[in-house]
Amino acid sequence: MVENGAKEIAAKTPEEALSLDTDETSSSRFGTDLIIKLHILMKVSQIYDQRNVALDQVVQGALELINHFLESEGSLALKVIRDGMFINGKRLKVGVDSYIGFKFVLEQLQKKRVGEIRICGVLDERMLKESIYHLMNLSDGDEDNARKLHDELNRLGIKSIAFEPLEIFEEDEFFVGETDPREAGKRVFFETIGVIKGVVTGINKKQFIDARKLKRMVQGAVNLMVKDESILLGLTTIKNYDEYTFNHCVNVAVYSLAIGRRLGFSKKILAELGITALLHDIGKAKIPKEIINKPDKLDDDEWRLIREHPLTGVEMMLKIKQLGEMSPKMVIGVFEHHLNCDLTGYPKLIRKKDLTLFGRIIKIADCYDAMTTPRVYRNKTYRPEQALAIMVRAKNEFDPILLKVFIGIMGIYPIGSLVLLDTNEMGVVYETNPDPQYINRPKVILISQSEGRRRIGPAVDLAEMDGETKHYERNIAKALDPKKYHVNIVEHFL
Ligand SMILES: [Fe+2]
Ligand SMILES: [Fe+2]
Numbered sequence: 174m175v176e177n178g179a180k181e182i183a184a185k186t187p188e189e190a191l192s193l194d195t196d197e198t199s200s201s202r203f204g205t206d207l208i209i210k211l212h213i214l215m216k217v218s219q220i221y222d223q224r225n226v227a228l229d230q231v232v233q234g235a236l237e238l239i240n241h242f243l244e245s246e247g248s249l250a251l252k253v254i255r256d257g258m259f260i261n262g263k264r265l266k267v268g269v270d271s272y273i274g275f276k277f278v279l280e281q282l283q284k285k286r287v288g289e290i291r292i293c294g295v296l297d298e299r300m301l302k303e304s305i306y307h308l309m310n311l312s313d314g315d316e317d318n319a320r321k322l323h324d325e326l327n328r329l330g331i332k333s334i335a336f337e338p339l340e341i342f343e344e345d346e347f348f349v350g351e352t353d354p355r356e357a358g359k360r361v362f363f364e365t366i367g368v369i370k371g372v373v374t375g376i377n378k379k380q381f382i383d384a385r386k387l388k389r390m391v392q393g394a395v396n397l398m399v400k401d402e403s404i405l406l407g408l409t410t411i412k413n414y415d416e417y418t419f420n421h422c423v424n425v426a427v428y429s430l431a432i433g434r435r436l437g438f439s440k441k442i443l444a445e446l447g448i449t450a451l452l453h454d455i456g457k458a459k460i461p462k463e464i465i466n467k468p469d470k471l472d473d474d475e476w477r478l479i480r481e482h483p484l485t486g487v488e489m490m491l492k493i494k495q496l497g498e499m500s501p502k503m504v505i506g507v508f509e510h511h512l513n514c515d516l517t518g519y520p521k522l523i524r525k526k527d528l529t530l531f532g533r534i535i536k537i538a539d540c541y542d543a544m545t546t547p548r549v550y551r552n553k554t555y556r557p558e559q560a561l562a563i564m565v566r567a568k569n570e571f572d573p574i575l576l577k578v579f580i581g582i583m584g585i586y587p588i589g590s591l592v593l594l595d596t597n598e599m600g601v602v603y604e605t606n607p608d609p610q611y612i613n614r615p616k617v618i619l620i621s622q623s624e625g626r627r628r629i630g631p632a633v634d635l636a637e638m639d640g641e642t643k644h645y646e647r648n649i650a651k652a653l654d655p656k657k658y659h660v661n662i663v664e665h666f667l
Contacts, residue, residue: 294333
């Protein structure tokens with residue numbers, strides 16, 4: 174029908190050839206029918222067991238359609254490329270009747286990381302059922318799925334149907350199958366924590382380090398950051414005590430990327446900055462955990478070990494081969510992250526040279542995250558706005574211009590702050606106002622109290638004015654301590 178269509182039309186009478194049943198319409202009709210049938214099959218397979226009779230009719234309908242197509246075409250390939258589907262190389266057109274099915278089938282294949290289904294021989298009931306059930310039972314996001322499916326069906330003696338992995342285009346990897354950028358943000362954030370954990374554990378066990386994943390994660394984070402910085406910034410309010418080291422690396426990368434973005438870095442430079450920030454503390458992998466988490470004062474030897482971690486980090490970074498050609502600024506960035514702007518700090522420098530941009534950016538991101546995260550060895554954790562105020566006062570430590578940029582991103586009341594409003598409501602800051610003139614007017618999620626019950630939401634923009642009085646509807650009176658008011662900040666970002 175797709176390739177032989179011309180021959181068929183030639184055999185028709187002139188009237189028939191001029192009718193709507195052209196090559197184009199019959200092949201797209203087949204595509205629509207196939208997608209509708211696949212959609213139903215996939216749905217039904219999620220509800221019923223393989224032996225359920227409810228399935229028989231659906232399976233029969235699909236088989237008739239597929240086998241009929243195979244008779245004339247010899248083979249059938251359904252391929253996913255980005256957000257499109259192709260049958261034997263022809264793009265499937267989406268009509269009103271197939272839209273829901275199209276979206277469902279596409280999303281399922283993307284989630285399962287299956288990019289192509291190829292049928293090259295007549296199918297029977299068992300083959301089709303096994304294929305669909307095995308496909309739908311695959312776990313989401315596993316890039317090895319197509320191979321697993323292929324092996325499994327081969328084991329069952331089913332050789333006329335084959336699967337190929339989904340082709341991932343780097344720039345949209347983290348939007349595959351996900352229309353909600355908040356969901357994509359969470360996935361990037363948590364998966365990156367997992368990947369950095371894998372890198373550090375691998376180093377400790379002297380295993381092979383696969384840094385390609387790390388690169389892909391950073392590319393995903395960069396794409397998200399360019400689209401909407403507030404999503405990842407909101408997630409940095411997660412201060413995971415158990416996974417502190419890994420959580421910290423990801424938070425530092427997010428803050429660094431936000432600064433780099435404001436400085437107008439290209440995506441390529443942002444990716445380099447992101448990787449550097451993620452790996453800034455990699456040297457700590459060599460320090461015993463008891464020292465890192467020691468609640469008491471460190472002795473001289475322990476301090477010496479801690480002070481070595483930027484240099485150890487550089488050595489380790491150079492050993493991770495898949496990072497590819499590494500630009501010197503990445504390595505230097507790791508080396509410099511505990512040096513202050515006046516070149517005090519550690520490691521001690523023999524030749525004094527100004528710090529690089531990467532080093533200065535990561536320094537700010539690192540200190541801010543460390544100050545706002547509870548640690549075993551420090552009783553005091555600072556609230557976001559307190560940490561920024563302390564950083565402003567520590568004159569020689571931070572690059573003053575970059576610090577200004579950072580405050581511009583975070584606002585006077587940074588994302589994740591709890592504030593008291595003059596309406597007697599509380600608010601969780603979830604997005605800062607991009608206009609520097611309204612730096613004290615972020616968007617907040619309201620928390621109000623009435624009749625002893627707490628109500629969450631809606632989200633309001635503090636820059637909004639009352640239409641009649643031309644006064645701001647709400648103003649921030651002061652920042653509050655979330656612990657005192659039993660507000661779990663992070664739940665507003667998940
Ligand atoms: Fe460090
Ligand atoms: Fe750090």
